[in-house]
Amino acid sequence: MMVLPFLVAGWIFLVGVYGMVTSRNAIHAIGCLAVAQSSTYVLLLTVGYRRAATAPYFTDTPLRTRVVDPVVQALALTDVVVGATVTASLLALALQVRKRHGTVDPDALTGLRG
Known part of the structure; x- marks a missing residue:
């Protein structure tokens, strides 16, 4: 089992969290x-990776052929869409805060403290 992609995902996450904190x-x-959320892409694709496997097209693939997990690929794609939506929503909110508070x-x- 390869450990490097897990370490890369952890490093990307820590870099993003450090940037948020500072x-x-x-x-x-x-x-x-x-950036911190993008570490989940690396993590999901690492979990679904199989050595010497092909893409999960089942129409012309012979039986007993190793394929990567298509569910993990779908989750990674969903993660990309959700991440883009959250980022766009937060940027729109930051733009409104800039307009109102300068x-x-x-x-x-x-003015936002309770």
Whole structure:
């Protein structure tokens, strides 16, 4: 079993989380969240990988042929779509905050404190 893709997924996640924690800009934090979320693509595709396997087309594939898991590929595609939707929604929210308050610095948004 290969460990390197799991380490790469963990490293991408940690880089994204570090960027979110140290960010003083909402746009930068949203970008870092997208980076952290992209680590799940690597993780999902690593879980579904099989050595010496082909694409999961079953119409002309002989029996007993090793194929990669199509469910994991579908989950990765769904993850991409959900990640893009969440990123776009958060960027739209940050744009509205910028229009109303004139800044995207979380420390400067004192009007949002309860």
